[in-house]
Amino acid sequence: MNYEEAKNKFISTWGSLGSLWGINKAMAQIHALLLISPESLSMEDIMEELHISRGNASMNLRQLMDWGIVFKENKIGERKEYFSSEKDVQELAKQIAKERSRRELQPTIKILNDVSNISEDGTDKTKELIKQTKALHEMAETLDIMMNKVVGQGNNWITKALVKLVK
Amino acid sequence: MNYEEAKNKFISTWGSLGSLWGINKAMAQIHALLLISPESLSMEDIMEELHISRGNASMNLRQLMDWGIVFKENKIGERKEYFSSEKDVQELAKQIAKERSRRELQPTIKILNDVSNISEDGTDKTKELIKQTKALHEMAETLDIMMNKVVGQGNNWITKALVKLVK
DNA sequence: TTAAAGTTTCAAAAATTATTGAAATTTTAA
DNA sequence: TTAAAATTTCAATAATTTTTGAAACTTTAA
Numbered sequence: 001m002n003y004e005e006a007k008n009k010f011i012s013t014w015g016s017l018g019s020l021w022g023i024n025k026a027m028a029q030i031h032a033l034l035l036i037s038p039e040s041l042s043m044e045d046i047m048e049e050l051h052i053s054r055g056n057a058s059m060n061l062r063q064l065m066d067w068g069i070v071f072k073e074n075k076i077g078e079r080k081e082y083f084s085s086e087k088d089v090q091e092l093a094k095q096i097a098k099e100r101s102r103r104e105l106q107p108t109i110k111i112l113n114d115v116s117n118i119s120e121d122g123t124d125k126t127k128e129l130i131k132q133t134k135a136l137h138e139m140a141e142t143l144d145i146m147m148n149k150v151v152g153q154g155n156n157w158i159t160k161a162l163v164k165l166v167k
Numbered sequence: 168m169n170y171e172e173a174k175n176k177f178i179s180t181w182g183s184l185g186s187l188w189g190i191n192k193a194m195a196q197i198h199a200l201l202l203i204s205p206e207s208l209s210m211e212d213i214m215e216e217l218h219i220s221r222g223n224a225s226m227n228l229r230q231l232m233d234w235g236i237v238f239k240e241n242k243i244g245e246r247k248e249y250f251s252s253e254k255d256v257q258e259l260a261k262q263i264a265k266e267r268s269r270r271e272l273q274p275t276i277k278i279l280n281d282v283s284n285i286s287e288d289g290t291d292k293t294k295e296l297i298k299q300t301k302a303l304h305e306m307a308e309t310l311d312i313m314m315n316k317v318v319g320q321g322n323n324w325i326t327k328a329l330v331k332l333v334k
Numbered sequence: 335t336t337a338a339a340g341t342t343t344c345a346a347a348a349a350t351t352a353t354t355g356a357a358a359t360t361t362t363a364a
Numbered sequence: 365t366t367a368a369a370a371t372t373t374c375a376a377t378a379a380t381t382t383t384t385g386a387a388a389c390t391t392t393a394a
Contacts, residue, residue: 003293006285010300013278020271022187024382036299038291043341053384058342079339079392089302104187111180118173124205126170132203133177135256142330149333158329163309166316166325191352210371220354225372246362246369 010036011050022100023067026052027060031070034085040073042080068095094152101147105140112137177203178217189267190234193219194227198236201252207240209247235262261319268314272307279304 001009011032018028029050034041041049047057061083064070069092073082086092116133120126150158168176178199185195196217201208208216214224228250231237236259240249253259283300287293317325 001281001285003285003288003290003296006282007292007296009278010282010296013275017271017275020189026382036292036296038295054341055343055385056383059383062342081340087299089299089306093306104184108180108184111176114168115173115177118168118170121170123170125174125203128205129170129174129177129203132254132256139256139260142326145330145334150329158333159309162317162325162329163312167312193352221371222355222373223353226353229372248370 040082040084090152097147097151105144109140207249207251257319264314264318272311276307
């Protein structure tokens, strides 16, 4: 496998994987491209490399910036904007975990809390609803702590110790 | 909020959440319904409760069974099949983590391994591709271990200790 | 200022994904 | 066996999501 093949394989794998962690194909591919690019790239570069339209590139770059994993750069004497990705995978994981917690997990925790606090009426179905949503609530809170405090934190020794422990 | 409201809120929340962990709305809603139902339900029950077609119910129930989180039951003297969900949320998490590892993470690890092992040719772009895919490979392996060995395992004391440690 | 270069927006089109419903298949009671 | 009950399959349709591309907007060099 030569460079071109490997690059394309990586970009397309990352792209289809994207839909599995909640971002679309183009967004994930742009991210993949920037991640392995030693230089920052212009919007033209990205459009050309991935065969996508200007609008598509613009919208998805903006989203990647909202996620805090892609940054805009300005080169002196150049009018065009250039883009680069967070390159440290620990930092990347931390940022993604943080955003997913904020966007998905925390709203869910709130709803689980509301639902699990309806008043007990003595029926089986109400008991079961309360019991299960309480259990999910507790699990979601644990997961939330993990995502915000453990993933990609400087205290990465925890992960290492954990891996050694259970491997 | 009364029982009906709470139930509907939970089902619809779980449903829209589903698309974020890679399963479709109907599938996630069926799962939510079974999770809070004290009795196992027939396909009719599910169709009626969620207003979905027979085909839809059939296909999604099958997928839930493939995921190992919904089971078929037969009541004696009844021809119909009944369905119930795994009720233990630890076990549920374990099963989901295991399946996601198998379906998504492991194939990705394989590709990251292939890509990161192309031959070094001295160029910056090749160096960067190798460096980044190696880093992602290592992280993916760690995540894989976590998902298979830590999540929902009997050794849940690990999680508890960890939460206490970082909270 | 002006106008060229660059970027964003968004309605329309394309692509993808989910759902329906009826025919085909399977299962089981008699 | 037969036929009623139940389930599965899958082509057609519907719904949703993504992408395009051109107009509107913004920025900056002259």
